[in-house]
Amino acid sequence: MNIVKCGSNWIFASHDIFGGSKVSITDGTVAGTKVAFNHNNFLSPMLQGGDYVFYITGYTNNFVAEISYYDCKKATTKLVYKASSGSVNAPTYTPLFLLKNKYYFIGNIGKGREIYSINTGVIISNNDLGAPSVINLKQIADRTYKLEGDAKEYTISLFNINGQIVLRKKVISEETFELGSEFFGLFILNISSGDVQSNIKLALN
Numbered sequence: 344m345n346i347v348k349c350g351s352n353w354i355f356a357s358h359d360i361f362g363g364s365k366v367s368i369t370d371g372t373v374a375g376t377k378v379a380f381n382h383n384n385f386l387s388p389m390l391q392g393g394d395y396v397f398y399i400t401g402y403t404n405n406f407v408a409e410i411s412y413y414d415c416k417k418a419t420t421k422l423v424y425k426a427s428s429g430s431v432n433a434p435t436y437t438p439l440f441l442l443k444n445k446y447y448f449i450g451n452i453g454k455g456r457e458i459y460s461i462n463t464g465v466i467i468s469n470n471d472l473g474a475p476s477v478i479n480l481k482q483i484a485d486r487t488y489k490l491e492g493d494a495k496e497y498t499i500s501l502f503n504i505n506g507q508i509v510l511r512k513k514v515i516s517e518e519t520f521e522l523g524s525e526f527f528g529l530f531i532l533n534i535s536s537g538d539v540q541s542n543i544k545l546a547l548n
Contacts, residue, residue: 345388345389347389347390347391347396348391349368349379349391349396349413349415350394350415350416351370352368352369352370352375352415353368353369353370353371354366354367354368354369354379354389354391354396354413354415355367355369356386356389364381364382364386365378365379365380365381365382366378366379366380366381366382366386366389366398366413367379368418379413379418380413380420382398382400385399385400385401385406385432385433385434386398386399386400387399387400387433387436387437387438388438389438390438390440390441390446391441392441392467393465393466393467394414394415394416395412395413395414395415395463395465395467396412396413396415397410397411397412397438397441397446397463398410398411398412398413398438399433399436399438399448400433401432401433401434406432406433406434407425407426407427407432407433408424408425408426408432408433408436408450409422409424409425409426409433410422410423410424410425410446410448410461411423412463412465423446423461423462423463423464424446424461426450435450435451435456436448436449436450437449437450437505439458439502439531440533440540440542441463441467442467442540442541442542443467444462444463444464444465444466444467445460445461445462445463446460446461446463447459447460447531447542448460448461449504449505456504456505457504457529458502458504458529458531458544478490478491478492478497478534478536478539478541479491479492480532480534480541480543483519486521486522486523486524486547487519487520487521488519488520488521488522489517489518489519489520490514490516490517490518490520490534491516491517492516492536492539493539494516494536494537494539495515495516496513496514496515496516496536497513497514497516497534497535497536498511498512498513498514498534498535498536499511499512499513499514499520499532499533499534499535500532500533500535501522501526501530501531501532501533501545502530502531502532502533503528503529503530504528504529504530509526509530510522510526522545522547526547527547527548528546528547529544529545529546529547530544530545530546530547531543531544531545532544532545
């Protein structure tokens with residue numbers, strides 16, 4: 344179970360006395376706790392971005408994946424992606440992160456287990472409003488990089504194709520850093536400082 348911010352409240356997975364699956368929202372009091380929405384037999388970890396909480400559920404007996412969001416202002420849910428019935432089921436999907444108006448995840452959609460993104464159709468942060476990216480990644484040499492941007496320090500997170508974070512560290516702007524030879528294959532490098540984020544696909548050989 345994970346708990347994420349939803350406006351001024353918190354939202355979390357729970358169960359009723361009959362074993363039903365649901366997601367509840369609370370202001371921290373018993374009186375202020377209520378069911379936000381019900382879901383089927385599977386619920387992924389939830390990701391919050393702006394006024395929205397995104398999640399993956401499985402429907403039917405095969406747990407076919409659906410990606411939806413809960414609108415914290417309107418208290419409504421909306422389906423944004425529904426996998427085909429032949430796709431690998433929802434428990435094999437791994438949520439990664441939200442960036443601008445996209446939801447990134449690991450899934451098997453007919454071509455093997457890979458990193459995918461979908462357009463959510465909503466503005467998740469002010470970074471969606473057309474402002475240029477203020478983060479620039481330069482490759483200095485093989486596996487040696489340098490970040491250029493307005494911030495003095497950035498956090499970099501390296502995700503492998505299974506959605507696992509294999510590296511996370513602080514990097515100073517304008518200083519070089521290396522990604523060691525133990526990292527081999529396809530990765531996503533998430534670079535963040537406050538509300539500013541950038542994601543870059545890296546193929547490390």
